[in-house]
Structures are given as C-alpha cells and as structure tokens.
Amino acid sequence: MSARVLMVQGCTSDAGKSTVVAALCRWLRRRGVRVAPFKPQNMALNAAVTADGGEIGRAQAVQAQACGLVPHTDFNPVLLKPSSDKGAQVIVHGRAIGQMDAVGYHDYKRVAFDAVLASHRRLAAGFDAVVVEGAGSPAEINLRANDIANMGYAEAVDCPVILVADIDRGGVFAHLVGTLALLSDSERARVAGFVINRFRGDIVLLQSGLDWLERETGKPVLGVLPYLHGLHLEAEDALPTDAPAKPEATLRVAVPVLPRISNHTDFDPLRAHPQVDLRFVGPGEPVPPCDLIVLPGSKATRADLAWLRAHGWDHGIARHLRYGGRLLGICGGLQMLGRAVHDPLAIEGEAGSSEGLGWLELETTLRADKQLRAVSGRLADDSAAVRGYEIHCGVSEGPALTQPFARLDDGRDDGAVSADGQVIGSYLHGLFDHPEALAAMLRWAGLATAQPLDMAALREAAIERLADAVEAHLDTARLVALLEPVR
Incomplete structure (x- = not known):
C-alpha cells in the first residue's frame, strides 16, 4: 500500500x-x-x-x-x-x-x-x-x-x-x-x-x-x-507584523531587522510574553530606548554587520550600554559582538574580514563545515536548564569564551558573557523556548518577576x-x- x-x-x-x-x-x-x-x-x-x-x-x-x-x-x-x-x-x-x-x-x-x-x-x-x-x-x-x-x-x-x-x-x-x-x-x-x-x-x-x-x-x-x-505558530519566513496590545509590558526589547535576518522565530516567546514589548526595528528607524537589544542570526554576517554600522546601530548600542542596557547576540549576532569576522573561503559573500563591534574579546572564522546540533545543558551560573539548536559555519575563538554563557551536556561550552555581565553572546537558537531559560534571561534583562510562559505548550x-x-x-x-x- x-x-x-x-x-x-x-x-x-x-x-x-x-x-x-x-x-x-x-x-x-x-x-x-x-x-x-x-x-x-x-x-x-x-x-x-x-x-x-x-x-x-x-x-x-x-x-x-x-x-x-x-x-x-x-x-x-x-x-x-x-x-x-x-x-x-x-x-x-x-x-x-x-x-x-x-x-x-x-x-x-x-x-x-x-x-x-x-x-x-x-x-x-x-x-x-x-x-x-x-x-x-x-x-x-x-x-x-x-x-x-x-x-x-x-x-x-x-x-x-x-x-x-x-x-x-x-x-x-x-x-x-x-x-x-x-x-x-x-x-x-x-x-x-x-x-x-x-x-x-x-x-x-x-x-x-x-x-x-x-x-x-x-x-x-x-x-x-x-x-x-x-x-x-512560527512563520515560514516573513517577519510578523501584528503587535498585540500588552498593558502589562514593562520590559522593552529591540531587534534590528537585518537584510539577511535568520531564525527570527527565536523571538516568538518574547513576542508572546505579556510582560515583554518586543519591537523589530527596520531600516531608517532610530535605535529606540529599550532595556535589551538583541542582535539576531544572519545568513550574511559581514554584510549585515556593515548594514548595522550604516544605520547607526554601532553608536546606538554604545549609548544603550552606557546607560546600563543589556545586549544579547544570537549566532551571527554573537559573531558581530566580537573583534572580527573572517571569511577566507567566501562562505557568505566575498572573501575577506570585517571589524566586529568589539563588545566581546573573540574572533570568528567562517568554515566550510556547518555545525548542526540539537543541544541541552545549563546556563553557566547554574540558574536554569537550557535547550536549543546550533546552525552556523563560524568557529569563534578568544579569551571571552573562558567566561561561557552555557555549559552543554555534550561537554562543550557555549558563548560568552562580558566581565560586567551586560553583554551575552550565544550560538543557541531556540534559547527562549525553554521556560526556565526564558525566565532567567528575562531576569538578566531587568524583569525582576517574570510570569511563566511555555512556548511548546502554546505551540x-x-x-x-x-x-x-x-x-x-x-x-x-x-x-x-x-x-x-x-x-
């Protein structure tokens, strides 16, 4: 049959x-x-x-x-x-x-x-x-x-x-x-x-x-x-345009809409959370006042990094951090937070190197072999369990990685946390899907008492x-x- x-x-x-x-x-x-x-x-x-x-x-x-x-x-x-x-x-x-x-x-x-x-x-x-x-x-x-x-x-x-x-x-x-x-x-x-x-x-x-x-x-x-x-329910590819009213929202999150933004579904739990006002910020819009800026994944990290600079995000991020805001980079966003991104094999565009934003002491080299993993572990401070998945060609190296964001069950460490705790970079997509990790990240971003949200149950x-x-x-x-x- x-x-x-x-x-x-x-x-x-x-x-x-x-x-x-x-x-x-x-x-x-x-x-x-x-x-x-x-x-x-x-x-x-x-x-x-x-x-x-x-x-x-x-x-x-x-x-x-x-x-x-x-x-x-x-x-x-x-x-x-x-x-x-x-x-x-x-x-x-x-x-x-x-x-x-x-x-x-x-x-x-x-x-x-x-x-x-x-x-x-x-x-x-x-x-x-x-x-x-x-x-x-x-x-x-x-x-x-x-x-x-x-x-x-x-x-x-x-x-x-x-x-x-x-x-x-x-x-x-x-x-x-x-x-x-x-x-x-x-x-x-x-x-x-x-x-x-x-x-x-x-x-x-x-x-x-x-x-x-x-x-x-x-x-x-x-x-x-x-x-x-x-x-x-996750969108196929188009960015969501509906923004429901959230009278309880107290945490403001801004995400730049990179030309090659990838896995923007990472932010669905934040969009669904009643206490979070998440805004996708498009070209020509100023960096808004907020508690947390998240640099998303990218399919063309160096090109999107140049786009950020052309639209004033480098200065906006510096001002945001100067006033005590938090900054998170996911996958390509993590790579942008480092000192440099190298693409010697022209994996994502023309071969060459780009200066990063410099908020984490690491450099990333794009390689031909793509890393594809479903992972689990705990945040490095042991405050929460974490699950997610990796999809990236970059390999990051540098002293920032000695203070990791998460310790994974397969024995590896993920990401980096700045010495002052204001900046985090992680390769983990789906980071906010796990209720424990979501609550811990919202506390870090400034939401002292976060309502529980289970994205898997909502889905x-x-x-x-x-x-x-x-x-x-x-x-x-x-x-x-x-x-x-x-x-």
Whole structure:
C-alpha cells in the first residue's frame, strides 16, 4: 500500500499554506492516520535541526509536531537559504552543497528533483498519508520550466491539489480565478477545490461570492477558515507584523531587522510574553530606548554587520550600554559582538574580514563545515536548564569564551558573557523556548518577576486550534475522499 498524497498550494506567498498543512496533519493524526508533512523545496532563513543531523525549514518542524513526529530531512529535501538578492545556499537532504545564483540553481533543479522524489518515495512507503506544502504560487509563469515545488511535483506524483487564498489581503476571488487561468489544462484538472483563509466577519455576506466562484470555475469551495487571533505558530519566513496590545509590558526589547535576518522565530516567546514589548526595528528607524537589544542570526554576517554600522546601530548600542542596557547576540549576532569576522573561503559573500563591534574579546572564522546540533545543558551560573539548536559555519575563538554563557551536556561550552555581565553572546537558537531559560534571561534583562510562559505548550495549543478549525469549517467528507489510501 502506498500513502495517499494531498498537496496544498497557495495563490500567493503567505496565503496560509504552512498553517493549513499543519492543521490537516493534526486533524488526520486525531483520526488515527499515520501522516507525514512534506515540502519539496523551501526558500527560508528560518531553519530547524533534524533528528538525522540535517536542517529543514522551520515550518516543516512545526508540521512534524502536528503529526507527532520528530523532524527529519525527508520532510523538506531541498532548502534554499538566500544570502543575497541573487544567490542562496543550497541544502539537499539537510546538507549544504554550496552557493548558487538563480541561473545556476535553475539548471541544478533536475538534480534537486531526484532528491525530492527520493524523499517522496520513502515517505509514501512509510506512512498512510503525506500532506504536501507548495512554495509561493503555482502560477509563476517564469518559473514553470523545471518546477519542483508546485505543479511540477504534483504532476510527477499525480496527486490532487487544494488551492488556498488569503481573503485578509483582499482580492481573494481574483487570486483564485487568476491562478486557475494561468495553469495548464492538466494542472487545472488536478485542483480538487479551494480553501479561503483568514476570514473575518459574517459568512452570510460571503456566500454569494462563494456560489459565483463554484459556478465560474466548476471547483468546490472546501471551506472558509476564520482569522485565528493570537495564534502562536512560527512563520515560514516573513517577519510578523501584528503587535498585540500588552498593558502589562514593562520590559522593552529591540531587534534590528537585518537584510539577511535568520531564525527570527527565536523571538516568538518574547513576542508572546505579556510582560515583554518586543519591537523589530527596520531600516531608517532610530535605535529606540529599550532595556535589551538583541542582535539576531544572519545568513550574511559581514554584510549585515556593515548594514548595522550604516544605520547607526554601532553608536546606538554604545549609548544603550552606557546607560546600563543589556545586549544579547544570537549566532551571527554573537559573531558581530566580537573583534572580527573572517571569511577566507567566501562562505557568505566575498572573501575577506570585517571589524566586529568589539563588545566581546573573540574572533570568528567562517568554515566550510556547518555545525548542526540539537543541544541541552545549563546556563553557566547554574540558574536554569537550557535547550536549543546550533546552525552556523563560524568557529569563534578568544579569551571571552573562558567566561561561557552555557555549559552543554555534550561537554562543550557555549558563548560568552562580558566581565560586567551586560553583554551575552550565544550560538543557541531556540534559547527562549525553554521556560526556565526564558525566565532567567528575562531576569538578566531587568524583569525582576517574570510570569511563566511555555512556548511548546502554546505551540501545541495553536496546532489544536488549527485542527479544530478544520473540523468546524472545512468539508471533511471531501477531504476524507481525497485522502483515501491507494491499495
């Protein structure tokens, strides 16, 4: 018996494909179906470390949780991590194979597709159902040749497709009808129905439009999912734009939006915490008054370091520390806090060296071998347990590391703490996910009594809400028919 495959594609990026796949995965798991998530090709700087020692898109790790599975590289066999406007690091089955520009990768897609189909075959053989997430839109005419992310994959494995559109951004009927019009006849035929996402208001006022859509296209509307306020689930790649009101917030945190910011999901627990007012600060905005500045991860550390200087963050950070503020650097942010960053092999751009911000006595050299680890341990002051994961090419050395941030269970030390305790650097992504570590870091930043917050529990509750929405708002009988196993 081979698994039944159902693909979720979107009219646009951020239409809700990731959340719909997570919702369907948990709904199927509730029904006792052995289900796995799959995204043939992902382009994202939010990544997760897998059980088999590779990396995949962060959204696929969340979808794995929805399935009750540990993340595996087969769930996202091809991951592209942009390092510039025209180039990206290409990761196949969890391992970086090098940098490619857009033209070079277009030629490489034939090879990448072999990896996609190999993962597909393994999942199809090991599960009852596979729920697949597309990438961007299937109607990108310029990318149709050699497509491996949307209809190219669907045609190769002969699976039905659900088309998702986001009504919250407007033009939902144009998105759906226009997308169908740009597909080939065979692609259009495999679209099994539509899901309209993020609806606010009275469904009665939408019904005439739904009726028109079904008459116009001959395709059923499988359901209308409501806008779920306060949903704590990692974004695929786009920075979150909603900022809920927090009347209890007393700790102010600022994060610069680096051009190649990576793993900004590190900050989801801070965004969710009722006592923390976290602000992503974009280009052209001044460094705001705050208690804590966090330098995030970066896919192009030296280029983003130059960006920080060009936008006055070096002076803003110096002023912040002079007035007693705290400074944290995570991964690439740690590297920026040192004396220098060296890239002799042109791992992230042109070969060369850059002067760091100089707040920690260490230097970092980028190397070809990427460090990929899930880790656990305790903060060096023994105040809390800590868990997280490492994804970095840099190796840091220097006297600052003799005063580490954390002591890991594998015998290594992580990061550094300045002599005055104002500055911390760590390679650990997911640092704030663990309730003990979050509380300890908030105390260090100035929040004397922090309310407890368990990000894993919030994420689990969000996945359950999504599955509830499937039960309440989608045509589950049609979904079951689409997912009947092939014998």
